[in-house]
Structures are given as C-alpha cells and as structure tokens.
Amino acid sequence: MMAVAASVPEWLGRRALLTPDRVALGGEGGWVRYAELDAWAGRIAAALAQAGIEPHDRVGVLLEGSPRAAALVHALVRLGAVLVALHPRERPEETRFKLKASGAVAVVYSPASEDLARAAAPAIPALALSELAAGKAAPRPPRPMDLAEPLAVVFTSGTTGQPRGAVLSAGNFWWNAVSSGLLLGVVPGDMWLSAMPLAHVGGLAILMRAVIDGAAVLLLPRFDPEAVNRAIDDEGVTLTSVVPQMLQRMLEARGRRPYPARLRAALVGGGPTPQELRDAAWELGLAVAPTYGLTETASQAATLMPDQVATHPGSSGLPLFAMEIAIGRPGPADPGAEGEILVRGPQVISGYLDGAADVLEAGWLHTGDVGFLDDFGHLHVLDRRDDLIVSGGENVYPAQVEAVLAAHPDVAEAGVVGVADARWGQVPVALVVVRPGRALDGDAIRAFCGQRLAPFKVPVRIQAVAELPRTAAGKLRRARLRELIDPEVTGS
C-alpha cells in the first residue's frame, strides 16, 4: 500500500548544506571542510566524466588513505560510478583478477601504485589521482541517491581460494552508518582516525559514516603504530577502527602512557580480540570495542561497547540496531548453541559479482563463521568455518586456541592450523612468534594450554616462526600458515 521512498539526497552534498564549516578530512595536505570537500569532489567527478567515466561504470581504486583519495571516493559516488576496491600492496595477478572480475573500465592510481596499475591493467585507462584532483572543471552538482544502487565492489579477503567481489549498495553503507551511530552515539565534534586501507570495507565504511554523521576523518597513508598513537594524542581523535594485530602494535609502541579519554571507542575487528589484549588496552585507558564485522555487512555487524568489556569476556557484543543474527538456521537461537553465524538486515549485501545463491537464503547470509549467542544475546565468535579443525570428531576452533596461546607470557602472536593425522583425522599445530628476550618452551606452553582447553584442543606441536602471514588488512592467512609448517616438527 505504501512504498518506502529509497531516494535520499546525496550524502556529501547534504552535509555541505548542513555543516559547511565543519572539518571533513585531514591528513596529507592538511584539513578540508565540508564545503571545500563538496566542491573538490564535484570537480573530480567532472574530471572523471571528462575521462569518459559514466554512471554505473566500475572504476578500480588503487590508493593509500589520504584526503585526496577520500575526495576521489566521494567523487565516484557523486558520478554514480561504482568503486572497485584494490590494494596498493597486492600482487599484480590479484589486481588483474579483481579488475577483470568486476569489469572495471579504468583504474585510478597514486605515485606509489602507478607501476602496479600499469602492470595489472595494461588494457584499460589508468588515471592519475593527482591529475584528477587538480581538475578545474565546473563542479558536478550533487544528485539524489537511490539506496538500492551499487556503490562499491569490495573483495572478501578470503584466506583460501580466489577473492570474491561483494557488491555493496548505498543502502548497505547507509544502514551501517546509522546503526553504528545509534550504538556509538553521534556526537558533534567526533573525529575518526582511519589507518585502514581504502580497499578494506572498514576504511570505506569510516568515510561513509563520517559524511553521514558530519564527523571528521583523519586519514593515515598506512598503519604505523607510532603515528597512530601520536594522532590519538594530538589531533582530537574520538573514534578509530583497527584489527587486533594493529592494536597489539599500538600498545607495544605505547609504553605506559595512558590514552586520552576523548578517544571514545577503538573498534577492534577482523579477527578475535584475545582477553590479554583487552586487558592490556584497559590498563592504558583505551576504550576497546571488540567488533564482529564482515565485508558483506559494510563492516560492523556486532559490537561490544567498551563499558561491557570487563563484564562480558569473550563477547563480540550485540548486533547493531537493524541487524539480525541467527545461529545455524534462520530464527531465534538457543543460548549457547554453537553453529554457523547467519545475518540479515538492510546492511547485508544482496549479492556478489558471481551471484549469491550459495550463501543467501531468504535474506539470511550464511557467513561461514561459527559462534553462539549467550544468555544476554551477545555474540561469541568461535572461528571461520573454513578453518575448523575436526579432531577425533570434536570441533577445534583455531581462533580459540590462538587466544589461549596469546595469553602465554612467552608468546607474542600465534596461528593454529589442522594437519592430517592417521589416528584423529586432524590435529592442531601451532605456529608462534616468541616475544623478544624469551625462548620457546613447547612443553610448558602445551601444559599452559592443557589447563585452559580440552585435551583435543591442545596443539600437538608448537613451532616458532619469525612472523605470521597476514593479509594487507592484517587478517591471518591460514592457508599460508600451513606452508610454514616444518614437516620435521609436525610429522607425527
């Protein structure tokens, strides 16, 4: 009877009308206000159009975080083109694969990514961001946005197999921003710090949240723990988003100096946040908000608020306002029952580049992750289903074992994989990075695990490695972990 209007004013144009004088972006090149950003994005959009880019075209974006790169993102939105997220540090074959899979008609590069752009995409136009950003054409005006229209293609950093392009609509980002704001608050004067690559949904979601909320974004070109700590101290940052490994490096670089109270929340997602890390952050007054997020939900799907971290150990928090979470099958979940995590709601994508029939069921996305909801409705993430180790018929969740290992005083980081075993089918093997000045005592660590885990979850072998293989976004690459295993050590 009554249709919900899905057309809304373009976010940047509206923000420039409402709060023209608020700071929008900061980073390399200084600070930019919303009125300036609006004109800048309008000029870049005009330059893109002059370069032949049309609405609905897909455009590869191969850029580090900077105000200029953020302006390019908003320019693509203004034009109605679809951003294809690429990472400046990935290999040419991966970039080539993504450009081909998405049917991109052009790629935008920075000085640091020019070689990669040309190597990966010799057949389509490569556009220099510096030239686009210096365009003098009359700014393209804002246009109404349809929340159903595609805004970005972001490839899931699948740790096995080929990357898969999730098609994120404007509405996916809108609902993520609104729901995140209903949880974290929308406080005038907010400033996000983004050290996330723009190729990561977390980096894009920060840009979209900020322009909707009227917050500022301080963009760092790459993650550097000293630079992040300095920005938090000196620039008035109130919100940020990192993966656990980044948090750990921030804390290591920090020493004992407390974080300022105006940092309201540091979302920590992309993997489990071990209790040890939560505790260490707490000691420095850092308001950690463990988060369960997915590319397919435009980032945050559930978040544990900092004031609940102490009372809800192991929790990844409550679903965002408009997000439904089910376990195993659609519908209400039994508290404590473990199973695949399913998500539904307007944040959830409708499909991938290659369809979605395999993971979408009546609006419910099968995430492939495993977890449970507790008596308070909090989500606990056990592991990626793909990484599940089945040992003697029992489920071993690598992330759970890694969290225990990380709590041992000699261990800096740990990764766990299953290896074939004649008797048990699979057994867990751990690779650990030993803390500086410490030595590896495998038996002691196994005993430590034995006090905290069921016997079948205790790694049969502990192997030291110099570093763990991670994706550009900092997530553990479990498939590569396996390649590091020394057969002499693991053979059973």
Next chain:
Amino acid sequence: MMAVAASVPEWLGRRALLTPDRVALGGEGGWVRYAELDAWAGRIAAALAQAGIEPHDRVGVLLEGSPRAAALVHALVRLGAVLVALHPRERPEETRFKLKASGAVAVVYSPASEDLARAAAPAIPALALSELAAGKAAPRPPRPMDLAEPLAVVFTSGTTGQPRGAVLSAGNFWWNAVSSGLLLGVVPGDMWLSAMPLAHVGGLAILMRAVIDGAAVLLLPRFDPEAVNRAIDDEGVTLTSVVPQMLQRMLEARGRRPYPARLRAALVGGGPTPQELRDAAWELGLAVAPTYGLTETASQAATLMPDQVATHPGSSGLPLFAMEIAIGRPGPADPGAEGEILVRGPQVISGYLDGAADVLEAGWLHTGDVGFLDDFGHLHVLDRRDDLIVSGGENVYPAQVEAVLAAHPDVAEAGVVGVADARWGQVPVALVVVRPGRALDGDAIRAFCGQRLAPFKVPVRIQAVAELPRTAAGKLRRARLRELIDPEVTGS
C-alpha cells in the same frame, strides 16, 4: 537489481536488547528502564490481543502523556495495530468524527477521558488503560517491523474545515528519528521532555525517536510552564519540543533565572517563532531551535540549530538530512523566490485516510504553506497559504504581521485575519492580547507596524481580546479568530 530490505527488528525489542538498563520513561508512577518497558509493552500487547485487537486494526488513543500511555503506544506497535491519535480535551463530535473516519475498532481511555470516550464512541469497545496496563498475560515478544507498514493515523489540526487523517508509516517515524539524530546528535544520556499531547505528531515522534536512539522521555500529563521549568532544572532534561506559545509562557514563568546548559535544544515548531521570543530565550541561555514541522513529515522537516539563531534571523533552518524542500514546483528553488513549500523524502507520508491525489505529485507533498529558501539554503516560512490575505493584489502573510505585533511592548500575543473590503478586496485586522498593566493604543501600534511593514500589511484595525483561540496543540485557530471580530470595530 538489489532491493533495499525494509524489514528491521522492532525498535523497543531491539533497544531492550542493546541497553536494557538505560532509563526509558519517567513521569507519573516513576522511572522505567528499557528492559521493564519491553516487558510492560509486551503484556499490554497481550492484553490488547485478549480484548480482540488484531494486527492492522485501528485503535483510538485518548490519553494524556504518561509512562503508562507511552507503554500503550509501544504495545500497539508490538501488536502491529495502528494508533489513531485523539485528544482528551477535544469535543465529542470531533472524537466521533475521527474514530469514524479511521474505522477504529476500539478506543483506549484514561480516567480523565472516560466520559469523552463513552460519549464519542458508544458503538465500539472502550478499554481502560489502567486495566490493560495491569494485565498479567505472558508478554508478547517483539516482531520484525516493515518500514512500509502504517503505524499511526494523526489528524492534521487544520484550522479550517474538517480534520484530515494523515497515515504515518513506521518508516516515516524511523527516518524522522534518524535524520533528527543526525542534526541534534545522539548523545548517550539524552533525555527528552514531552509536554506535547500524544495526539500531536510531535508527542509521538518524541517517543519513537527516544526508543530508536536509546534516550529517556520524561512525560508530563499536560503543559504547565512551572512544571516544565522545574523538570528542566531538576531532572537532567537535554532536549524538548514546544510550540511558540508554550515557550513564551515558560519564559514568563521563569523570571531571570538562566536555563541549565545541559538542555541542548528546545525545538520550537507548530508556528513561527518571533524574533522577540528568540531573543528572550537567548537572554536566559535557552538553546532555542526554531523548527518547521508537519504532521505529514512525522514532525521536524527543517530545524535551525541554536548556534545559528543569532546569525540567521527569521530562518526556520535547514532541511533534515533526508528531506528535500522545493518552492512552488519540484526541483531546485531560486534563492528568495516565494511560493508554496513542497517536501519530499522518506519522512513524507504516502497518503491520508481519504487519499492524497490532491497534495502529492511524484513524491512531492504540497504543504499549503508559503515560504522561500535563502542564499544559505535556509527555509523561511511566511504563512499558511490558506490564511493568505490578498490586499489590493499584494500578499499579506498574517504570521509576518503577527510577529511584528508581538514585538510591541504592549502586546502579549496577536492574531491577524483578512476581512472583506470594498476597495482593496481584503484588509488585515489584528486581534491582540494586551500585556498585564498595559493599555491598548491602536494608533501607536499601527505606527509601530508602519515602521516595520509595507503600508498594505499594517492592520487597519487593532482589537483587544482576552485570549486567542488555539488548538489543543497550541496552534492559532484562524477560523475562530474571525468570529471574535467585533463588527463595530472592523467595519470599514
């Protein structure tokens, strides 16, 4: 290609999951937290179901503001029934008209409104709120909401002719709440003060905004300036919403005592906020936010933030985030050009009980109000089109003349109407309430107007009255004004 999911978790159920311990409601009977409100609304919903109310049924609500009444509103949402907003102080014929027009199947009353309910609706069940609220049935659980579903029928307080029932969807309220939050901020610890009748869209919008944002609502049974001032001083109120006449009475009752700074904004809508009133509020540190709102947009459509009141005299502010405003015809307006105000966006209703073809054009609602957008995009409301006085071919906007009259030291309030005139077609006549201790000097007041208005806008007569006729919500009833005019005074 990709549909925007319009199904979201029920707001109260979700809020009880996310922030069970936050205060939800206060007023008669004390304070209630979100977990308690959730159970309470669930029990009332079960009691309504036992009384035969089914999803999609329309139910008349004839209640003063109270936590219990607010719980009833949430119970109707939980059940999927549609609230028909009625006013406890209106006349039985009006109530009867509204119940009949909406096809209500029952009416809910309080002790104070029982006689009215029985007189107006002898043929349908009348349900006592006290009995529903004391129900002991198992609470009905939350259900997914469809943003397109109707949530309430609110009658426009049309000052001429019969009231017209606007059908407000869940999405209309959702988008109002979200857009309002993007303007005012969503600050943990927020508390709304509502002295608006629940029959007024402003009162309902406060309830919906609060449950979405996780704010508290302090409900007063009726507007009393002393009680409102006391609540602002003592209860931690951060936001409120009043009509100009309420603001004036608050200030009169206040004396010279400043308002606390934690009151972040007092939305003032339902009519123009004269500059004199803005100034008087400013002197007491009251953060006034002049607002243009409509029943048809689930309240706020444009708002001037308090920090812009001094620099944008006469402005009703900027459109809310997802609201488009046009003047005269759809599309961008020329700055300064006067015409009918048109609004479009997901806050705007899709229809009235009797259709909407006369006022809706491709999503644009013709409001009947007259105004213009200035160079900054701010909306200036000149008047209701229905009230326009055409004098010698020139447009005279009563609200503009009233604002000038209200600035005169002898005048407490003023109303202006057009009366027939042989020479000019119509001429403006003013009815004024004289300030206590002052006398009416019509010639002095006309001279005062002559210094501030074009000659054709100066009232030809000034008549003193004891009070001005207003609707229950405090809006001027212009049709009744006309009945007060003394022919001896006005005849020309």
